[in-house]
Amino acid sequence: MTEQAQQIGGGRRTIGDFAPKFAELTDDVLFEDVWNRTELAARDRSLITVAVLVAxxxxxxxxxxxxxxxxxxxxxxxxxxxxxxxxxxxxWPKAMTATTVAKRIFAA
Structure with missing residues (x-):
């Protein structure tokens, strides 16, 4: 597998003051560990994640x-x-919601 950019979470930055343990798990386990495993490319992980979030x-x-x-x-x-x-x-409703979100994000 080719070298890929290190995936970094933003848990501490966004929720660290409110939910420090959840922020720690987000940054240290989900991103530092899971997202940076080499068995799947970050691109593939992103497609999987987007699909699950849409669903x-x-x-x-x-x-x-x-x-x-x-x-x-x-x-x-x-x-x-x-x-x-x-x-x-x-x-259909979930896909419509996702399309609206994507349209807004891509326009930004």
């Missing part, structure tokens, strides 16, 4: 991870196509 209707987290996916080499076209595909598996 779960998790719009707030989706907004962050769409940006992370672009940083990890997934194109806007690929992300829109993934959301379109997921409409038939995760549900």
């Amino acid at each position: 779960g209707g998790d719009a707030d987290q989706l907004a962050f991870h769409l940006g992370r996916a672009k940083e990890n080499g997934v194109t806007e076209t690929e992300l829109v196509e993934a959301i379109t595909h997921l409409a038939f598996y995760a549900g």
Whole structure:
């Protein structure tokens, strides 16, 4: 597998003052450990994460991870196509919500 950029979380920065243990787990376990394992490329992890967030209707987290996916080499076209595909598996309303989030994030 090719060398990839180190994935870094922002838990301490965003929620550290309110939920320090959750922030620690986000940064040290989820990002430092899981996201940086070499068995899957960060690009693949991003596609998987976006798919799960769309399927779960998790719009707030989706907004962050769409940006992370672009940083990890997934194109806007690929992300829109993934959301379109997921409409038939995760549900139309969830895909519509995800499309609205993506449109806002990509325009920023």
